[in-house]
Amino acid sequence: xxxxxxxxxxxxxxxxxxxxxxxxDITSAKIKIKIGARLIESIILDRHFIEAPIVTSRICGxxxxxxxLTSIKAIxxxxxxxxxxxxxxxxxxxxxxxxxxxxxxxxxxxxxSDFFKYESDIDLIKKYPDLAKQIILIRDFGNKIKDVVxxxxxxxxxxxxxxxxxxxxxxxxxxxIDEADEVLAAAISVAKFFxxxxxxxxxxxVEFAGLVSPREYAFYDGKMGSSVQPxxxxxxxxxxxxxKQSEDDPTKRASHxxxxxxxxxxARLNLSHKNLGSExxxxxxxxxxxxxxxxxxxxxxxxxxxxxxxxxxxxxxVKKLLGEYLKEKSRILSVKYTxxxxxxxxxxxxxxxxxxxxxxIDKYGVIRACNxxxxxxxxxxxxxxxxxxxxxxxxxxxxxxxxxxxxMMVRAYDPCMTxxxx
Amino acid sequence: xxxxTLAIASMTCCEGCQVEILNLGKRMLDLxxxxxxxxxxxxxxxxERPKYDVALVEGTPLTHxxxxxxxxxxxxxxxLVAIGSCAHLGGVQEIKxxxxxxxxxxxxxxxxxxxxxxxxAVVPLWKVVEVDYAVPGCPIDQxxxxxxxxDLAFGRKPKIPVRPICFECQTLGYECLLQKGEPCLGxxxxxxCKAVCLRSKRFCYGCRGPLPGSGPQIKxxxxxxxxxxxxxxxxxxxxxxxxxxxxxxxxx
Numbered sequence: 001x002x003x004x005x006x007x008x009x010x011x012x013x014x015x016x017x018x019x020x021x022x023x024x025d026i027t028s029a030k031i032k033i034k035i036g037a038r039l040i041e042s043i044i045l046d047r048h049f050i051e052a053p054i055v056t057s058r059i060c061g062x063x064x065x066x067x068x069l070t071s072i073k074a075i076x077x078x079x080x081x082x083x084x085x086x087x088x089x090x091x092x093x094x095x096x097x098x099x100x101x102x103x104x105x106x107x108x109x110x111x112x113s114d115f116f117k118y119e120s121d122i123d124l125i126k127k128y129p130d131l132a133k134q135i136i137l138i139r140d141f142g143n144k145i146k147d148v149v150x151x152x153x154x155x156x157x158x159x160x161x162x163x164x165x166x167x168x169x170x171x172x173x174x175x176x177i178d179e180a181d182e183v184l185a186a187a188i189s190v191a192k193f194f195x196x197x198x199x200x201x202x203x204x205x206v207e208f209a210g211l212v213s214p215r216e217y218a219f220y221d222g223k224m225g226s227s228v229q230p231x232x233x234x235x236x237x238x239x240x241x242x243x244k245q246s247e248d249d250p251t252k253r254a255s256h257x258x259x260x261x262x263x264x265x266x267a268r269l270n271l272s273h274k275n276l277g278s279e280x281x282x283x284x285x286x287x288x289x290x291x292x293x294x295x296x297x298x299x300x301x302x303x304x305x306x307x308x309x310x311x312x313x314x315x316x317x318v319k320k321l322l323g324e325y326l327k328e329k330s331r332i333l334s335v336k337y338t339x340x341x342x343x344x345x346x347x348x349x350x351x352x353x354x355x356x357x358x359x360x361i362d363k364y365g366v367i368r369a370c371n372x373x374x375x376x377x378x379x380x381x382x383x384x385x386x387x388x389x390x391x392x393x394x395x396x397x398x399x400x401x402x403x404x405x406x407x408m409m410v411r412a413y414d415p416c417m418t419x420x421x422x
Numbered sequence: 423x424x425x426x427t428l429a430i431a432s433m434t435c436c437e438g439c440q441v442e443i444l445n446l447g448k449r450m451l452d453l454x455x456x457x458x459x460x461x462x463x464x465x466x467x468x469x470e471r472p473k474y475d476v477a478l479v480e481g482t483p484l485t486h487x488x489x490x491x492x493x494x495x496x497x498x499x500x501x502l503v504a505i506g507s508c509a510h511l512g513g514v515q516e517i518k519x520x521x522x523x524x525x526x527x528x529x530x531x532x533x534x535x536x537x538x539x540x541x542x543a544v545v546p547l548w549k550v551v552e553v554d555y556a557v558p559g560c561p562i563d564q565x566x567x568x569x570x571x572x573d574l575a576f577g578r579k580p581k582i583p584v585r586p587i588c589f590e591c592q593t594l595g596y597e598c599l600l601q602k603g604e605p606c607l608g609x610x611x612x613x614x615c616k617a618v619c620l621r622s623k624r625f626c627y628g629c630r631g632p633l634p635g636s637g638p639q640i641k642x643x644x645x646x647x648x649x650x651x652x653x654x655x656x657x658x659x660x661x662x663x664x665x666x667x668x669x670x671x672x673x674x
Contacts, residue, residue, distance in 0.1 A: 010463060012437060036434035036484020037539050038515040042531035046522070047658055054627075054662065058514045061438020061561065105444060109464050121465040122454055136447045143445055151622035153445055154438050154561050158622040165623045250539050252532075418437050 005403060008410055010110045012062055013417025017406055019391065029387040030248060031380055031410070035421045037250040041370045049075050049339065049365050050161070056357065056372065057155045059422040062105070065098040065146060066350030067357070067372075068156050069220070074357040075161050078344030081337040087163035088220075089325045090333065094150050094159070095220040095348060096314040096321075101142030101153075102351035103265070103307040103314075106414045107194065108135040111304050114408040115197050131193060134186035138311065141176075141183040145318065148172045163334035173322055180319035184279065187312045191283050194308040199301040200408070202390050206382060207256065208267035208295060209237070211349050217268070217275040217313055219349040225271040226256075227295050234347045238356055241373060251420045253380050254373050260381035263353030264414065265306035270295040276309065277316030283309045300386050301412045307351075339365045350375055352416055376420035383413050426475035426575055428457035431495060433488045433547075435481030435513060438561040439506035440464060449568055456575045474499040476574050478557075482508045482515060483550060485540050496551040501574060504547045505567065507560035507629045512664025514560075516544040520661045544664065555580055558630035560663050563615050582614050586633050587626050591617035599625040605651045605659055610640045610669070629663035640669060 003019040014034040020027045044055050053071040057064045069091055076083065083091075108131065113124050125132045143153035149168050151157030158166045211218040211234075212225030224237035243252040255261070269276075273284060273296060286305065287296040296302075341363040347356045353375030360369035387409055396402045430440060443450060444464050453459075460471040477499035483489045496502055507513045518525050525543065529536040547553050555574075557567050566582070573580035587608035591598070596617055600606040606625035608617070612633050619626055632640055647656050660666035 012463075014432070034485065034487055036482075036488060037529065037532065037541065038434060038484070039518055039525075039528045039532050039541075040514070042528040043515065043517040043521065045531065047517075048655070051658070051662060055514050055517070058436045058438070058560070061436040061441040064436070064438060101445075105441075105464070109444070120469075122459070125451065125454075132451075136451075139445070140447050151624075152618055154441060157619055157624050166621075245533055245535050245538075250533070418435070421434075 003402065003406075005406060008407060010113075010407075010411060011415055011417060012060075013420070015415075015417050017410070019387070024392065026388045026391045029384045029391070031384060031415075033249040033251055033417045033421055035250070035417055037421060040422045041372055044367055044370055047367055049359070049361050049367055052359060052367060052370070053159065053161070059372070059374070060416055060419045061154060062102050062416060063098055063350045063352065063355075063419065064155050065094055065150065066348055066355050068159055069095055070346050070348045070355050070357040071359075072159060072161050073346035073348065074344040074359050075361065076337075076344065077346050078342040078359060078361050079161070079337050079339055080342070081162055081335065083163045083335060084330070084332050086325060086328060086330050087333045089321050090149050090164065090168070091159070092220045093145060093318055093321050093325075094156070096318050097142045097145035097149075099219070099265075099307075099310055099351040100145075100314050100318070101139050103311050104135050104138040104142065104190070107190065107304065107307055107311070108132065110414070111411050114404070114411055117404065131190065134190055137186050138183055138190065138315075141179060141315070145176060148176060160334070162337050165334070167331050167333055170326060173326060177319055177322050177326070180315060184312065184315045184319070187315050188279060191308040191312050194305050195283060195286055197305075199299065199305065200394070200405075201299070202301060202393070203298045204300070204386055204389050205298050207259065207261040208263070208270045209256065209261055210263050210267045210271055210354055211347060212271050213275070215275065217272045217277075217317065221348070224347070224354070227270060234356075235345055238345055238347070238358070238373075241378070243373065243377070249421070251377055251380065254378045255381060256378075260385050261378070262300070262382050263375055263379055264303060264351070265310050266297065266300065266303040267353065268349060269306040269309060270297065277313040279316055280309050280313035283312065300409065303412050303414065307414070339363075352376060352414055352419070353378060372422060374416070374419040374422060376416045379413060380415070380420060383410065383415065425456065425458040427471050427473065428453075428459050429471070429474045429477040429495065429499065430462040431477060431479050431491070432463065433479065433481030433492060433509070434484040434515070435506070435508040437463075437480065439480040442561045442564055442567065446564055446568060449564075453568075453571065456572070472498060476501045476503065476571070478503050478505050478571070479547060480506045480509050482513060482544050482546060484515070484542065484544070489550065492547065492550055501554045502547075502551065503570070503574070504553045504556040506562050507558065507663045507665075509547045510556040510558050511629075511631050511668055512544050512546045514663060516664025517661050519543050519664075520657070520666060546664070558582075558612060559615055560629040563618070566614050582612065584634055585613045587611045587613045587615070587617050587620070587630075589613050590615070591620045594621070596620040597623065599623070603650060605647045605656055607659065610636065610643045627659055627662050628665045628669065631665055632669050644669065
């Protein structure tokens with residue numbers, strides 16, 4: 001029997017789902033993305049390096065900060081630029097603003113209706129007006145950070161190779177700190193709401209990977225952690241990834257050592273929960289970790305809850321970093337650098353997982369090679385494997401129920417199809 | 423009174439203009455009150471309507487399905503609005519059209535099995551269907567978008583004041599980067615973005631397209647900038663958001 005959903009609604013971008021079923025077992029499950037190829041990696045070739053962070057930011061409107069900063073970091077790596085500690089603090093703040101805005105949008109607008117089987121968010125807003133207000137407050141906060149520190153709420157303007165083009169107004173930063181407590185309270189109440197939801201029972205043992213850092217819940221920087229191998233450098237891990245062009249759509253999917261693996265909020269939470277903020281840590285008892293297990297959960301649906309926990313932690317961390325920034329006297333946010341020929345690879349944690357940018361630049365500052373591996377391109381295979389197992393195991397009442405289950409699993413991943421194709 | 427029906431649709435792009443609509447926050451909820459909303463990826467399961475009063479379209483058509491849907495949407499919509507630089511001018515992906523070795527070279531670099539990839543020239547919406555209005559910018563400016571869409575909801579004809587970026591830049595007291603020798607397209611670009619790039623000391627790349635009705639000034643400014651930074655670099659600047667052909671077209 002063939003199963004087909006021609007439009008997977010409420011995800012970033014357009015995609016369809018196809019599966020084959022034999023006596024209740026799913027023998028194949030495929031996500032097919034219906035977005036054109038913009039060829040971002042090749043259109044920036046032969047152009048000046050300064051354009052890379054501008055153009056690659058446009059890969060994705062929901063995680064433009066991650067693309068912008070990863071691109072800048074990779075070029076800094078190629079030139080051997082070291083930015084000031086103050087500039088690094090502000091970059092970290094920007095990088096945290098993105099999951100705040102992105103997770104909040106995904107949790108409420110894309111994922112929540114699956115738990116109540118509402119077809120429309122308009123109904124959801126009517127049913128939970130307070131939750132809707134909290135989500136909007138949290139998103140506004142994330143966007144305001146990007147505007148104050150990065151020059152705009154999307155496709156940042158103030159960030160640049162070597163640091164920042166403009167020093168943000170201290171008064172506006174203080175305003176953000178003042179607002180943070182109310183936003184934190186809202187984030188906590190959103191997380192409580194998501195803690196009380198009924199997540200489908202499901203488990204599959206997979207590898208979780210993402211940036212880790214000894215003292216931080218890593219987003220901007222770190223080494224590559226994994227639940228199945230010792231931590232390693234970004235360069236090493238990148239070498240272990242292999243990209244393969246999909247047969248069905250314009251994506252190049254990446255696997256780690258030939259296997260599918262998981263990244264994003266659930267992976268970060270499994271790897272870095274010890275470094276969560278103190279309020280966010282209070283949400284960990286939700287998980288019933290079995291003895292001997294390194295990770296908190298193997299249930300993919302918990303990616304949704306992991307986003308809610310991260311929301312709390314990110315707001316806590318933003319407040320802390322901005323406080324540290326304002327306490328320091330120095331406002332030197334930009335360093336001079338000389339361009340030279342070289343190669344640079346960098347990774348950050350985008351809301352949906354580890355994002356890699358690689359560039360080769362010649363002595364005239366012209367981009368000669370580029371490769372970008374997005375989180376969604378890395379986890380699409382894992383999503384298909386999860387769908388196969390989940391649909392084979394779950395008790396499916398009828399076609400409508402099956403469609404609902406497929407959509408819910410897809411949305412739990414929070415895939416970004418625009419990133420996956422770029 | 424029956425609410426006007428609204429579609430918010432995407433061709434191939436970063437979908438950032440849709441995110442900007444989401445970023446309207448409380449004002450987005452107001453829009454949901456004024457319009458009967460069909461087809462908005464962030465809010466509803468797709469409920470395609472037989473007719474729309476207003477269709478907002480972001481992105482450029484790149485796939486067979488994109489083209490088909492765009493034409494279909496045009497047929498069933500009273501007013502079709504291009505939102506963002508992609509729909510309006512071509513956007514960053516239009517850089518492909520300007521490349522020396524052409525689009526085949528570009529697709530080969532990214533995809534080993536490139537024959538499978540649909541790779542048409544990148545075109546803004548108006549080259550495919552009739553477009554009634556454009557909300558320019560990469561991404562769109564929230565206030566301008568809200569004003570234009572409110573106008574449409576109440577049957578008013580939306581207008582963008584014909585003034586260059588410099589008007590807002592000077593009003594807001596930002597430093598003039600042209601005077602510092604940077605190839606700023608501010609004097610020849612349609613304003614309305616609050617000179618947001620200049621606020622961060624970044625010169626204008628012309629993402630909102632040429633200032634209407636100022637062909638001779640545009641020609642002169644481009645000549646001056648070519649002398650300042652060279653033809654190649656200036657071309658790169660104008661190409662970034664797919665506006666080069668739009669600026670040069672007016673020049674003739």
